[in-house]
Amino acid sequence: MVKVVVLGAAGGIGQPLSLLLKTNPVVTGLSLYDIVNAPGVAVDLSHINTPAKVEGFLPPNEGLKQALTGAEIVVIPAGVPRKPGMTRDDLFKINAGIVRDLATGIATTAPKAFVLVISNPVNSTVPIVVEVFKKHGVFDPKRIFGVTTLDVVRASTFAAEALQEPSLASKLVVPVIGGHSGVTILPIFSQAQPPLPASFLENKETLEAITHRVRYGGDEVVKAKDGAGSATLSMAYAGATFVEKVVRAVSGEKNIVAPTFVYLESDAAGGAVIKQELGTDVPYFSVNVELGPSGVEKILPIGKVTAYEKSLFAGALSELETNIKTGVSFIDGAKL
Template sequence: MVKAVVLGAAGGIGQPLALLLKSSPLVDELGLYDIVNTPGVAADLSHIATPAKVEGYLPPDDGLKKTLTGADVVVIPAGVPRKPGMTRDDLFKINAGIVRDLATGIATAAPKAFVLVISNPVNSTVPIVAEVLKKHGVFDPKRLFGVTTLDVVRASTFVSEILGDLSLATKVTVPVVGGHSGVTIVPLLSQSSHPLPSSFSEDQRQALTTRIQFGGDEVVKAKDGAGSATLSMAYAGAEFAIKVIRALKGETGITAPSYVHLTADKASGDALKKEIGKDLEYFSAPIVIGAEGVVEIKPLGTLTDFEKSLIQAALPELETNIEKGVSFIGSSKL
């Protein structure tokens, strides 16, 4: 029996994410929580002819605790979306408190659950969750994941567009490492499963890299103030969550990208730190997922000079983002 929980289930990401999880035969129970509308979302989803039993709760009467009790996998898309002109720093100030409070609920009601963080800015919100769990004495780095799958989904889509065949989108794999915002997103295009054309210029490579890094801005602008990347994020979040659930059920050899604490597997984490030349606590890389969580953090492999320069540009920003999350909890009253 697998119970999946979505915290922020009535929002722009939460609703389609909950729909995708309800559609999966791997989910036996689906718990939904938000500050508004959750019972209605749960009632709507419960009419879908798939096995998962759905329950939705609001904050009153220990709603968060009821939602989390018995959870195996908790996905957190809660928070406000980014709007035109809003920086990720603006976003942090609002979403940090939301994530902190939800993490406190997880620490007390579902301390053994796998926690998948979507709430932006991921580079900072994952450390927030970790610090809360540490304060409650239940932090297990193997069970905490920052969901960076959307960067890989975008890279796969954009490369297939360049290759002139969107049917390749589900087959193209491009490792994306670093973090999950702007310059911290580093697509390793040289390692694409489907190489770019030999005629692809360095200027085109730079333009494609920038598009992958700032794909979220493209959506925010196109929605003209009405929201950010919700549907594609829900798709990516569900894709990652299903991989985690498959691993939880005993499937082996599952590899997926994620922003993780580098002690999740100390040997491979230390090796990665040497590769990037920086003693960071968190980094996004392809990881192997097993029944206990992170099994291995994969090395970056052979990089081009351009990709090495992207990694070096990402490191100072990542360090700042991580410290911001840690400091927020250090100055918070839990």
């Protein structure tokens, strides 16, 4: 029995994400919450012949509390989408308050749930959730995750395209570390599995072009949609992929590894290794994590990277530290 809650279920990411979760046979309960339309989305999905019982809730009559009661996994795609010319940081002014209020609801109703944050900017919204949980005295660093899976999906897809081997995309896994916006995104093509050919890894022009595309893939979608939306479908796919890994790990399956933006103290030993590899005391980082029944089992080391990949670290860390401080400062002194 696994109950998953989607907060922001009627939105551009929320609807396709909820659809994908409804088709997952392991999900037995699917609770949808939004400020509008969630009951309609729930009824629509309930007609699909898979096991999950679907319910939809709106704010009146303590709808958020009803949605979260008994939750085991909570996914947060809520917030406004990016528009042309808008950065993830621009989103912060709007989405920070939304995430804060939802995090407060989780902390007071389902504090033991695994919280998966999709709402951008993830580099700042994950610290917001953490600080809210700290203020309520229910913080468990092993249970709060920033969903960065889309960066891996993009890196794998774009590398396969560059090699003119589209069938490779579904098999290729390119680790992506750092954060989840712009220069904080660090694709590590040298660690791809299966390994990429040396001709690819030694072509700096190609690497720079694909690294830029992975970092700013969201801009590519926003521009292509001409103001009508952002990366919703690919993000829903990535989110559902991460949820499935969490479900499998919580159910006892071993050796489940996924990239995610986490509080490094969730595994003190592993986190210390990451900080040593980076040469800085950054509190959050997106890195491969081994998942288990309690959430974060082990933070895996970054490992060997190329000189080109290493050269990207300094800029990424500077921006990431600013993003994290922005999220923490938003909650500091707030009355919750």
